[in-house]
Amino acid sequence: MHLIQGEKIRPHVRFLAHDLLEGRGVGERGGQLAAQYIAAQFASAGLKPGAPGGGWFQPVPLRVVEVAPGPRLSAEAGGKRLQWRWLDDFVGTSYRQEPKAEFDAEAVFVGHGISAPEYGWDDYAGADVRGKVVVLFTNEPPSQDENFFQGRALTYYGRWTYKYEEAARRGAVAALIVHTAPTASYGWQVVRANGRPQPQAKRKDGEPALAFAGWITEQAGAKLAALAGEKLEDLLKAADTRGFRARPLGRVKIRGRMRFRVEEIETENVVGFVRGSDPKLAGEAVVFSAHWDHLGVGEPVNGDNIYNGALDNATGCAMLVEMARAWASMEPKPLRSAYFVAVTAEESGLLGSRYFAENPPLPAARIAAALNFDSYSPYGRVRDAVLTGADRTSFFPTVQNMAKRHQLALKPDPRPEAGGYYRSDHFSFARVGIPAFSVNMGGDYEGKPQGFAAEIGKKMAARYHQPGDEYSEEWDFSGMEQFARFGFALGVEIANLEKLPARVNAR
Numbered sequence: 001m002h003l004i005q006g007e008k009i010r011p012h013v014r015f016l017a018h019d020l021l022e023g024r025g026v027g028e029r030g031g032q033l034a035a036q037y038i039a040a041q042f043a044s045a046g047l048k049p050g051a052p053g054g055g056w057f058q059p060v061p062l063r064v065v066e067v068a069p070g071p072r073l074s075a076e077a078g079g080k081r082l083q084w085r086w087l088d089d090f091v092g093t094s095y096r097q098e099p100k101a102e103f104d105a106e107a108v109f110v111g112h113g114i115s116a117p118e119y120g121w122d123d124y125a126g127a128d129v130r131g132k133v134v135v136l137f138t139n140e141p142p143s144q145d146e147n148f149f150q151g152r153a154l155t156y157y158g159r160w161t162y163k164y165e166e167a168a169r170r171g172a173v174a175a176l177i178v179h180t181a182p183t184a185s186y187g188w189q190v191v192r193a194n195g196r197p198q199p200q201a202k203r204k205d206g207e208p209a210l211a212f213a214g215w216i217t218e219q220a221g222a223k224l225a226a227l228a229g230e231k232l233e234d235l236l237k238a239a240d241t242r243g244f245r246a247r248p249l250g251r252v253k254i255r256g257r258m259r260f261r262v263e264e265i266e267t268e269n270v271v272g273f274v275r276g277s278d279p280k281l282a283g284e285a286v287v288f289s290a291h292w293d294h295l296g297v298g299e300p301v302n303g304d305n306i307y308n309g310a311l312d313n314a315t316g317c318a319m320l321v322e323m324a325r326a327w328a329s330m331e332p333k334p335l336r337s338a339y340f341v342a343v344t345a346e347e348s349g350l351l352g353s354r355y356f357a358e359n360p361p362l363p364a365a366r367i368a369a370a371l372n373f374d375s376y377s378p379y380g381r382v383r384d385a386v387l388t389g390a391d392r393t394s395f396f397p398t399v400q401n402m403a404k405r406h407q408l409a410l411k412p413d414p415r416p417e418a419g420g421y422y423r424s425d426h427f428s429f430a431r432v433g434i435p436a437f438s439v440n441m442g443g444d445y446e447g448k449p450q451g452f453a454a455e456i457g458k459k460m461a462a463r464y465h466q467p468g469d470e471y472s473e474e475w476d477f478s479g480m481e482q483f484a485r486f487g488f489a490l491g492v493e494i495a496n497l498e499k500l501p502a503r504v505n506a507r
């Protein structure tokens with residue numbers, strides 16, 4: 001059998017992170033080159049095309065919605081009017097994917113905008129927000145105990161994506177999230193940066209969608225509260241209190257007038273397949289995924305405008321290719337089949353993986369597990385692993401055993417309150433019930449002096465989503481070799497399990 005080797009991972013990273021690929025933007029030439037490269041590597045590794053309907057590529061229909069200059073958003077009550085300025089006071093987009101949005105509607109304060117029967121919490125109880133503008137805070141009510149919204153860990157209810165989805169399901173015309181540093185856990189500049197045009201999943205016919213999904217600054221929120229005769233901190237306190245119910249925001253009406261440029265884009269998931277050796281179990285499969293996209297060409301930093309995404313995620317793609325090669329060369333092969341999927345549009349909100357999970361080449365119920373690979377350290381081997389989501393699956397004991405065999409200590413997610421579980425491609429699989437997790441390196445480096453991990457962590461954080469995320473010949477691929485071997489072994493183990501693992505509930 002072909003053994004996975006770090007020095008075989010290196011050239012893929014060198015190529016995928018090259019300036020010629022222009023940061024592998026979705027719908028851009030560099031992104032298409034990356035997808036073609038991975039398909040060619042899959043073919044030469046001995047995989048078969050595995051996309052639904054045949055071929056290496058699964059087209060993912062997306063649209064980019066760009067806000068035209070001069071969008072207008074204002075609030076009015078009792079003859080007083082607040083006019084907000086784009087980027088300084090508000091940002092947002094439209095999920096209707098139409099050329100314009102116009103609304104003039106009553107504002108309803110919906111607290112955290114959560115409807116979670118399993119926690120006895122319903123901010124929308126008894127409220128009718130159809131055609132109205134909902135105003136809310138992101139995050140979830142503060143934890144009271146381990147069982148309430150899973151304690152310190154953020155649940156999906158706390159994510160801003162959920163807030164918009166729930167508001168749309170309720171028929172609201174628009175949703176405004178009031179930014180505060182504690183509820184968002186990041187500053188306004190992060191929200192503001194997300195205001196640039198982003199691809200979204202193409203809206204299906206009749207699917208409810210917000211005409212405007214936006215954020216306003218804390219300052220704008222404070223003025224809005226004052227306009228309604230309230231105080232922002234009182235609203236937040238109310239939102240955090242059990243028994244909170246949605247209520248009109250004074251007599252405030254919110255008015256929007258915006259135009260959009262809507263563009264269809266073509267992008268694809270790359271899918272390779274290896275059939276299992278057991279005639280019956282070959283109808284079930286293990287999925288390996290890694291996102292190939294990165295941010296493309298953008299704002300220059302120190303004269304460099306190419307966001308190469310070497311770490312994020314040329315490393316994961318390179319490992320995916322070498323795990324695929326090893327799998328295809330195994331004799332005999334594992335009992336179940338395997339899919340190797342390089343997904344698109346992770347950076348725009350896990351869109352490629354979500355499309356694959358909702359349109360899989362075999363029924364989702366026959367996918368035994370999905371293992372995701374995203375961003376690996378080029379500074380050598382470690383003694384620990386963080387398997388985000390593995391503890392929510394029924395085969396966690398198997399995973400623990402495998403970690404032991406690979407001499408890796410399993411560490412919990414160091415910051416569960418940041419909601420990492422919902423921010424990586426494995427979540428796309430989990431939300432349709434597939435047991436899924438991400439295989440991440442820990443930070444306990446082998447044979448390195450004290451303080452090395454902290455120093456490296458700082459270095460990597462500074463390059464995160466910056467043009468400085470570039471490949472270097474000095475990179476050490478032994479840690480990637482270690483984790484590709486570990487991930488591969490996990491996949492083999494799961495592919496040979498007697499029984500399909502139990503489905504999961506990703507909330």
Ligand SMILES: [Zn+2]
Nearest residue numbers: 312313347465
């Ligand atoms: Zn990223």
